Amino acid sequence: MADLAERAGVTPSTLARRLAVLREDGVLRGVRGVIDWAVLGYSIEVMLRVTLDKTEPRAFDEFLAEARLVPEVTEIQTFLGTVDLRLAVIARDLSDYQRLYRERLLVLPHMSDIEALMHVSLVKSDETVPL
């Protein structure tokens, strides 16, 4: 906090007040701890790119509802583009991933195509904006 105040060129009490206003306005929704899942024994991270059967009008809702029930799914995004959804999935090892993939993920409803990208390394992670 003291570092941030110095960098912003204000006193710590001014900074605290300004942060409180940003929180009240909903611009700053929170400060989230980012878990390093590998340290907790989840060494595999896979991104699944999913295409849905759009002839089924409830495909998105039903797929999302089922995907939320899989604890190993850490992120879900929906898209406009060549794929409809992306799931970030973690697993303890490859055999754990294989079990998860067969028993929990391939059975998700209304999928017409699924493609996996396996995470190798994180080159950059900085979710700020160039203001």
Added chain:
Amino acid sequence: MIELDDIDRALVRALATDATASAGALGRQFGLSQPACWRRIQRLRNAGVFRGARLDLDLERLGFGVTVFLGIKLATKGRVSLEDFERAVRAIPEVQVVDHVLGAFDYRLRVVARDLPDFERVLRRRIMTLPSVGNVEANVMLSEERRPGPL
């Protein structure tokens, strides 16, 4: 790898939601004294359970209405290509996340922009000019959920 008991797991979940929560407040929530809770949190932090903290911002309110996920295939491979590409892509301010992946693409990028014309500018001037860049696929994000994960 670190072994966690039920209280540790609850603490990790709580800190993942609010990294600024104090040891005193978390202790009261989970029936621990402040020092005991502080020691548990220190143990988790020292083991590297948290990679860091992330500001959860309403990007639209800040004028960044568009988030795009890019899949990038490199045109030429080799150690030098990877290093040059990674150095150059890291320097682009609109690029928030870069993952090196195995599969149909070599890299996955998360890019923020003010709007679609702004994204087009970033794509043309910054992404397409990256060293060794080959095929690029773009998907515009419509919604996102971060899930708590298997704790």
